[in-house]
Amino acid sequence: MNDVIYLGKKVIQFVLVIVLLSIIVFYMSRLSPGDPLMSYYGDGVERMNTAQKLEAMDKLGLNAPIYKQYIDWLANAAHGEYGISYKYKQDVTVVIGDVYKNTIILGGLAYTLNFLLALLLGIFCTLHEDQTIDKIICKVGVVTSCIPSFWVSLLLILIFSINLGILPSSGAYALGQSNNLTSRIGHLVLPLTVLVLSHLWYYTYMIRNKLVEEIRQDYVLLCKVKGLNKKQIVYKHCLRNIMPSYITIMAISVPHILGGTYVVEKVFSYPGLGSLCFESAKYHDYNMLLVLCLITGILVVFVNMLAQVINDKIDPRMKHDRSEIDWNCNTATSI
């Protein structure tokens, strides 16, 4: 029963946040200066007179008060119609449907790779804490994480695409080769490298510090008395205890890596949600921008809530505390 109430609360929270997000994006995009007609009619706008412009705006439904536009949009969205993209003159969902997989591949790989490597490196550094190798890794890590990702991208493009000519510098696959796996992998190497280089140390450092802190807990003393060595203590005890923090870090870093992916997509002209996002913001492609923001927002909020739920379930201490708090709430409301 408690679980149902708990879940219900989370769902309501989730819906509220998303609705709020849609309102904010809706207003902000419409209030920001610029001409949405440009993206629909291109240079043709310059030859239009005022009356024609007004008519065109009417056609796109942009003359009504913003709150009315929002209500209309909401009514359509309820039927699964999210409007057309002004630039592509196609349904927004169709345009997104063409490229979203590219972003999932790049972002997903970057995410998995980052967290896998961060965990391994974090453990390695903890086991060799304060030894030379740990110190070297720490120094190198700090340096790599300080270099801006667009600069690394340009550097890598210069070396591997222009000078050596062994890796492509833009796109997701060679022309007309969208089903060619080698071509796709080749196009992923540079963007992935940038995403790992620019994020990895950030997470490694957090995991290393959590572990180094954990290994100074009192219970580790008893583990040592049992005869466990440092490796066994880290793997069997400390790792398990930092898992809630690790998962929290993983969850809150989804927007971080997603944001990174969007930037890298732009630099490498990789067709994906990131490139689309930049375009739609630049050309006032309102419907497109709103849907992209909502997709990103839903993902981020969902993943944060997921982290909370997993956190609650994984650590018996937290579960214990929570059930006590819940119990108090229930009695309070029933009185």
Next chain:
Amino acid sequence: MSNLLEVNHLAVSFSTEEGEVQVVRDVSFSLKKGETLAILGESGCGKSVLCKSILRILPENGSIKSGEVILNGENMTKLSPKSMDRVRGKEISMIFQDPMTLLNPTITIGKQIMEAVLIHQKISKSAAKKKSIELMELVGLDDAENRHAQYPHHFSGGMRQRSVIAIALACNPKVLIADEPTTALDVTIQAQILELIQEIQAKTGISIIFITHDLGVAAQLAQRIAVMYAGKIVEIGTAQDIFYDPRHPYTWGLMSSLPKIDSDEGLLNCISGMPPNLLHLPRGDAFAQRNKYALKIDYLAEPPMFKISATHSAATWLLHQDAPKVQPPVRFQGL
């Protein structure tokens, strides 16, 4: 009978920001099979540090400066970390002052005991489980079958201390170091834990080093007693020696601070003054400033250990042949 454990001239220092702190200074004692040695001393005199240095589980800023710890004829201060892991838990084990934080909060009590059973013994999981339930019964945790699957937060302080004892005994070690195992517990629980330790010793013949600042506890448990002051053993002997023929002024002070049932005095006696700062030890005897019987030489040179009998020695200049004869102010009248 030969000695099971011998500590010879052990010295332990911590490096701190203010400089090197000598916490254990030239400590020597021995322990025979089946014997209990109590180490008495006030808070901060280095009892816990002494225990941890024997097991080599000091915090990283602490190190053994000199001396040896010989267990079964092997010098443990010279062992590699790997060999040391094989000694801990199997040959020598330890229980601690505060049981509340010593167990890993995210692993069930049963698993933590099983881990201790499995680490030095090649037996199956199910056999280990059986053994761990037996251990829980041995240390007086009733309903062991159900308790096995519970987490530390389900356990009270006394039950946690019992679990820690079960872990310490899991591989039948020959020596158990008990560092004030009852200090953090309620008085009634204290008595139960002391009884438990006595019972276990009667059953297994384990040798015990029992740290305490309670003379009564020392009298109840120990055949031999060492009195520690400012990192040094100032008097050591059989319980008889210490209680009926104490020779060191500090021991006299401890004796007279015992509450006397038949006394008319409303106040408890106590040793005036503060223990010395280990960072800046005074020249000569560390106890001189608080010593009513201090001689001039006490301020100039540290007294060596004077042998009083085969079993009894004390470090005070009063025992020097040229020193004036002093009547001890106390006579032991039983506890």
